[in-house]
Amino acid sequence: MDLWVKIFLLGTGGNVAGEVVEVGSSVKDFKAGDKVVTLLYARSGGGLAQFVTSKENMTVIRPPEVSAADAASLPVAALTALQALTQAAGLKLDGSSPNILVTAASGGVGHYAIQLAKLGNAHVTATCGARNLELVKSLGVDEVVDYKTLDGAALKSPSGRKYDVVIHCATGVPWSTFEPNLSSNGKVIDITPGLSAFASFALQKLTFSKKQLVPLILSPKRQNLEYLVKLVREGKLKTVIDSKHPLRKAEDAWAKSIDGHATGKIIVEP
Template identity: 60%
Template structure:
């Protein structure tokens, strides 16, 4: 497909939100060694995508013009040198480098070490919702000792923002691991989060929700913090003796708290967390979806030409589950 053009959306500078996304014609990429060329069928939006546009990695990333989005599902069109595990026609799900993106286009190239085959039982829409969101939830739970093969010991976990992209997967996976789950969300999503299997659900806008106190009086052995703006002091008083807060959206204050905890030799820990996700993790998650053990919840689906609407909806911050663009 060398020399052919494709449709894509890109932005050319920091900030600007959805209005800055412009539809353009750019060359179809050519897969290099260890890469595959993918005809994109669906791609999901993560908060990290528009936060990058807002400058969280400035001045290093992104490079302009930027074709954003990193979680894609589609079909292999061609393969680069050294690729043996994939062939044209294979249905796949892949996680691109979110700082570079390139997913919001008709074609993209994906590294095989971040790609997994997708069985026909798992749709492109379901698959593209998995990499960053379900992958982060899975690796965070794994980091605090959760086991997904029935061999783990039960413990108490708190999951904040449990109706969101990462949060709803975290609840599903925590219950699969046999954990006791306390979750927070807005009032309109309480029944939804309960339907995921959460044992206790707190409305974060109430005094009880703001305190994060378990209704049954349990102390949390682990917290998956999927939101921002909660002070360490609120977490600390609800943790067990060696409880950990896994911060999936760490900011400057997180690193200050980490430093203070080290100085005071506290057994309670705050852990800034970035998931390192590989093809084996994607294979595992796709397998759970195939077997009906993990259910991606799709907040909304948007056609390719309406991609800016999906971007704007994610920026509003109230999605229940994942926002997907069909291509």
């Protein structure tokens, strides 16, 4: 069930938008010439190539209304944001109104999390650096705080709200900083969990704590990627692109990504 996809635009990891050039004998939903977006599995190699092999079960059609750059940016970041909000946090994108904090809100996952949370009618507080305050405001947040200020470092809501959910896209923030800012059943969804996050999660389960740190392990689904592409096509979700790099300078793009200060997504093009 493999597809050979020729890449005309791609992300810096396993995110790929391209054109199908060949399909496996059991592939039913795609044909040569289809414009697609796909999430590559680690064992298939990364997306920094002119041709890649992808799986049918994580590939969706890219409609003409969705640019290749926008499509290539959706996996993994937007899938992570969607799973964190709807699966780990239990947010219903149907009109409920929880209080949500998004840390590192100008990054790849954070800028999608803001928009998806607002689709769920959430009150969204965000933290980011001073240079990105206006950008984050433009994504629809209700409150934004510079993380280098005293209140930003303490994750305090300017309006004094307690958070029902934190989509934690940063690193190095201890539980003691989160805990006083959470509502009675508040959850912190850690999208890049380390061993300490899993240890805290286990301890809180054992002690029946209502406030919890929840490590997120991405389990991507094709229907979720289809949903995200649909939101982009309808103008309900947009991608912020930090920069574009030619394939011959992919190392520069990767270094910028690893540095951790990109605003939105980084794109590599052939």
